[in-house]
Amino acid sequence: MNTKTTTTWRLRATRGVAFLTVMLFVTTGYLVLCRPYQLHWGATDAEIERSMAGDELILDPSFLATRAITIEAGPEKIWPWLVQMGYGRAGYYGYDLLENAGSPEGLKSADEILPRFQAFVVGDEVPISAIVSMTFHEIEPNRHIIWLGGEATDPGAFTWALYPLDEGRTRLVSRIRWSYHPTSVGIFTLELFTEFADHIAVRKILQGVKQRVERNIEPVWIQNVELLTFICTLLTFLTALALLCWLPLTWKTWGAGLIAGAIWLTTWYAPVASWFSVVLALFAIGTLFLAHRRGTPEQDIRQDAGLSPNYRRHA
Numbered sequence: 500m501n502t503k504t505t506t507t508w509r510l511r512a513t514r515g516v517a518f519l520t521v522m523l524f525v526t527t528g529y530l531v532l533c534r535p536y537q538l539h540w541g542a543t544d545a546e547i548e549r550s551m552a553g554d555e556l557i558l559d560p561s562f563l564a565t566r567a568i569t570i571e572a573g574p575e576k577i578w579p580w581l582v583q584m585g586y587g588r589a590g591y592y593g594y595d596l597l598e599n600a601g602s603p604e605g606l607k608s609a610d611e612i613l614p615r616f617q618a619f620v621v622g623d624e625v626p627i628s629a630i631v632s633m634t635f636h637e638i639e640p641n642r643h644i645i646w647l648g649g650e651a652t653d654p655g656a657f658t659w660a661l662y663p664l665d666e667g668r669t670r671l672v673s674r675i676r677w678s679y680h681p682t683s684v685g686i687f688t689l690e691l692f693t694e695f696a697d698h699i700a701v702r703k704i705l706q707g708v709k710q711r712v713e714r715n716i717e718p719v720w721i722q723n724v725e726l727l728t729f730i731c732t733l734l735t736f737l738t739a740l741a742l743l744c745w746l747p748l749t750w751k752t753w754g755a756g757l758i759a760g761a762i763w764l765t766t767w768y769a770p771v772a773s774w775f776s777v778v779l780a781l782f783a784i785g786t787l788f789l790a791h792r793r794g795t796p797e798q799d800i801r802q803d804a805g806l807s808p809n810y811r812r813h814a
Contacts, residue, residue, distance in 0.1 A: 510748070517753045518743050525736075525760040529695075533768035537698035541705065542567040542672065546662075551674050552637060553645040553658040560676040562694065567672040568705040572712045574641040574661040574669050580708050581644055581659050581671075583609065583616035586626040592707025593700055594726045595719070601629055608707065610716055631689070633657065648677065671708060673701050699729060699767065721773060728766060728776045735783045736763040742791055755790035759783045 539547055542565045551565075570577055583589035590599045590608030599606050625633045625646050633655070636647035641661060648655035655677030662670040675697065680686040703722070710716045739759035743752060762783040766776040 514744055514748050517748055517756070518740065521740065521743065521753070521756040521760055524757055525764065528761070528764050529768075533764055537768050538564040538566075540566045540698055540702050546670070546672055551658050551660055551672070552639070552643045553656045553674065553676065556636070556645075556647065556654070556656040557676040557678065559678070561678045562675065562690075564675045564698065564701070565672065566698070566701055566705060567670050568709055569664070570669050570671055570709045570712050571667060572669060573666065574663055577661055577669055577671060577708065577712050578641045579612045579617060580711055581661075582619060582638075583613050584704070585616075586628050588616045588626070589613055591700065591704050592711060593703030594722055596723060596726055598628075598700065607719065610711060671705055673705060675701070695767075724777065725773050728773070728780050731780045732759075732763045732766045732776075732783060735759050735780070735787060739787055742787070746791055749790070751790040755787045758786050 546567050547565045580589075580592070584591055586599065587602050587604055588609075590602065590604070592608045595606050595608050599608060619635055619638065621635050621638055623635045625635060627633055627646075633646040633648050635644065636656070637643070637645040643658055643660040646657040646659075656675070658672075658674040658676075660672045660674070662672060664670060677690070677693075679690050707716075736756075736759040739752075739756040743756050746752065762779045765771060766779055771779075
């Protein structure tokens with residue numbers, strides 16, 4: 500094997516190790532820190548352990564999430580907002596650009612009670628998006644709603660429950676139970692998206708219900724900035740991974756991949772303020788740009804991973 504071929508394989512192996520190192524770092528961070536946090540956002544230990552309506556539908560789920568928020572109102576004030584949720588209905592009170600795109604009711608989620616979406620009964624459809632629907636499996640006014648998926652086995656169950664704390668405060672608790680369907684490419688792809696992004700939507704739904712009940716609705720531009728920040732940090736991380744495999748590898752480019760991964764995890768899963776997420780997103784983009792900025796041809800040769808500064812003399 501000649502020197503050029505040996506060098507080429509060495510570079511490929513080095514890039515592969517760098518790529519796998521970044522992926523191992525991000526995967527470990529997600530499994531150890533982010534996943535436990537996102538599955539239990541806002542919920543107390545007692546709420547996580549408590550039995551809820553719908554638990555019997557899927558006894559051994561591979562995805563089990565319990566999230567909660569306190570709302571300054573009684574259950575009867577919160578209930579109408581829960582009943583009317585859905586695509587093509589009142590929306591989800593969250594990231595409208597994503598969740599209500601193409602909705603016949605318009606892009607903006609409702610900020611008032613809509614009487615035409617209040618009289619649902621068990622068996623009625625719950626449109627989750629333009630292509631996915633569930634059904635009302637159980638409706639107990641002022642107590643809980645259960646949405647059930649359409650799969651014959653392991654259909655997936657979403658429970659929204661209200662637990663009064665006192666006369667003026669109520670805990671709104673969301674519990675999601677479902678199991679993966681790896682044999683179905685389409686369903687499994689949607690489930691993977693849910694695995695990593697579900698908590699972003701559910702967290703915003705809980706906050707959106709709270710804001711509407713308490714009449715303190717945040718400006719639309721805030722949710723749009725948050726959504727764009729989430730997309731930006733994910734794309735930056737994916738770009739960093741692609742560049743690790745494509746462009747010359749250096750300590751800077753490898754470090755930029757690690758930083759982009761850490762920032763993606765932070766903006767998606769850590770309890771940081773929106774403005775700080777924006778700062779982190781800009782920092783990730785700047786770091787990636789500086790790490791891959793082209794120098795002179797001689798500098799680019801010297802920076803190539805696995806090559807010594809005197810590569811040209813020895814090649």
